[in-house]
Amino acid sequence: MKKDDFNRACREVLGMVLAGRIKDEEQLNRAKKDVSKRYHLASLPRNGDIIVQGTPEEQAATKEFLRRKPVRTISGVAVIAVMTSPAPCPHGVCLPCPGGPNSVFKSPQSYMGKEPAAMRAIRHGFDPYMQVHSRLTQLKEIGHDVEKVELIVMGGTFSARSLDYQEWFTKRCLEAMNDFTGTEWREKAASIGTAVPYIPLEEVQKANETAAIRNVGITFETRPDWTREEHVDEFLRLGGTKVEIGVQSVYDFVLTRMQRGHGVAEIVEANRVLRDSAFKVGFHMMPHLPGMDTERDLKGFKKLFEDPRFMPDYLKIYPTLVTEGTPLYRLWEAGEYEALADEEAVELIADIKAVLPKWVRLQRIQRDIPAQQIFAGVRKSNIRQLAEERLKEKGGKCRCIRCREVGHNILKGKQVHEKDIELTMETYEACGGKEHFIAFEDLTADVLIGFTRLRFPASPHRSELENAALIRELHVYGSMVPVGKGAKGADWQHRGYGKELLEHAEEIAYDAGYRKLSIISGIGAREYYRKFGYALEGGYMSKNLKI
Known part of the structure; x- marks a missing residue:
């Protein structure tokens, strides 16, 4: 199979999609078979092969139709799961726990090596950079926007690994995102040494704040007895926003x-x-x-x-x-x-x-x-x-x-009307503090557009959170809209719901006597909060409230 023939075949199918001659999956598959036969291709073109033949404008016009597995980014982010190298659990082995470095599988603790994320990790020798790069490439090839990445670090008790390993692993994941569209950022970053320049974690994070592929959240998996104050401080330093x-x-x-x-x-x-x-x-x-x-x-x-x-x-x-x-x-x-x-x-x-x-x-x-x-x-x-x-x-x-989230409901064919969307709030007690779940919902269709979690804490150990109300999450659902782009069609991001949720949370906190609001922000979301007067303080985006 000649590469030129393959590219011509893909371009022909793309042209048919652009011209409106292909309108559903059945017609698409028929066209793939037809061009494969005429060009004597060894295999059918994948949707990703077809997409990359277009100009940026053509890709934008056809991406939604050619996108495979739309659920991958229907919640507004591209989820990238990575796995740490095999290491034993610090306490031993629980009764039902499979895997581990001493098992027949030689896999990370509690995994058996055949899970999709584990197989990807094994294929790349548990290299965090290559795991992120390959998954970004894969998602891009099947038509997904990958500008907003939620990173999930799996593989056992992360906080029990050495501090050096924790930093190296997380930093390499972020570097893979920064490098995905070019390495020019490395020339601007402050580095240590000359022969083999070392870029500190803080510089990698700073570059990601404005990168094309931004990290909007990091999840770490660990055990409750390895989630003490010092572990939480380290999660925060690494850019963590969620712990499972x-x-x-x-x-x-x-x-x-x-x-x-x-x-x-x-x-x-x-x-x-x-x-x-x-x-x-x-x-x-x-x-x-x-x-x-x-x-x-x-x-x-x-x-x-x-x-x-x-x-x-x-x-x-x-x-x-x-x-x-x-x-x-x-x-x-x-x-x-x-x-x-x-x-x-x-x-x-x-x-x-x-x-x-x-x-x-x-x-x-x-x-x-x-x-x-x-x-x-x-x-x-x-x-x-x-x-x-x-x-x-x-x-x-x-x-x-x-x-209830809007993206999943739209995939199932449910209609959501903007005129039916209302602002709601539910308050409940948790761990000595008070939680406010503030949301935009279509109450008629029972569909959730977006929400924020506002907490009045019990006793924070972090000095920068003294007398502050906390925003633990702000999320607008629906298909991911890239940073800097406007919403269109059935998109729900970038319609102003996030701003309204934030303003409402500020009002509630102020009325409750708080004069400061601190947000745990994904590294790549910091620029968003800066637009509303927030500044980086420690690991948080904070603002003095004056309403």
Whole structure:
């Protein structure tokens, strides 16, 4: 197959799309087969191959039609998951935990090496730079805008790694974003040394504030007992905005039985320190751990949103699985543990979804572990869809953020009208402080456009947060609109909702007696807040309130 022939074939298909002769996926596939036959191509062109043949104007005109997997950026950001190199967990191994450097898989702790992110990491030798670069390239090739990146650092207890490794790993991820469209920024950055110039983390972050590919948030995964004040300070220094902690259960007897190495007290303290430092907090939960049944599990999930010591912003539900080489596998093999069946899991998750408040986002249900690696437990990969259908059959409805956000609803064909959008607020207690979930919603269609999380903290340990109200999150949903571009069509970003949410939060904080507002901001979002009078103070964008 000659490259010129391949390019000509792709260009021909692009021309047909631009001319309006291709209007749906069936016609597109037919055209691909036709040009492949005429040009004697060895394989069909991918959508990404077709897109890159166009001028910037042509790419912009056809990208939405040719974009594959629109869900990848439908929440307003391009999510890039990277994985650290294999390292043991500091406390040992929990009963159900697979993987780890000493396992047969030689994979990061709690992963088995066959998950998509793990396979990408292994392919690149766990090099953070190459993981980010390859994922950006992949998303770009299938038609996605990648100007706003949310980075998720996976692979075990990140805060237990050496401080040098933590900084190196995070810095290299940011450098990959900065370099993606050119390396000119390196010439302007202050560096150390001449033979092999070293650019400090702070300079890499500064460059990313105005880069073409901006980091709008970093999520770190860790354990509650490795989320003390000093760990949170380091997360902040690295540019972190969200922390996901492995809670697994809200019962001490379950945590002891699964050999977790910490109790509920550590969970509660980690949650408080994170919130009072303005971080978003995600909980990983594991139904059907040894000693639990579906009735107790449901009570535990209800407790998450009734007990103010918990109240997570984000939630991942990972039903307990029996996998090779784990202590739980040996218990199961001996007949001392019975795994959760698919049907039971569907019923339980449907009941959990029914009690979720409107301010939590259920991010994920079920691990990415391939079914053939699961000896017992939930094998169905579409467990979320099945639970949603079961809840609907029971006359219920999930009101979590993900189920209501505008992008996902538009993909499902729901109509949203700007005239029906209202500003709403829900207030609740959490970890000794007060949370305000301020949102723009279409109440008729039950669709969420955007929101902000305003917190009146309990007792922040950071000096720059003294007497300050905190914004822990500001997010407008819908397909990503690149920085500096205006909204069009069904886009909801860049329509002024973020500005209005921010102004409303400022008014509420001022009326409550606060004269300062501090925002935990993604590195690449700092320029946005500067437009409204905020300035960098420590790890936060802060402003003195004068309304």
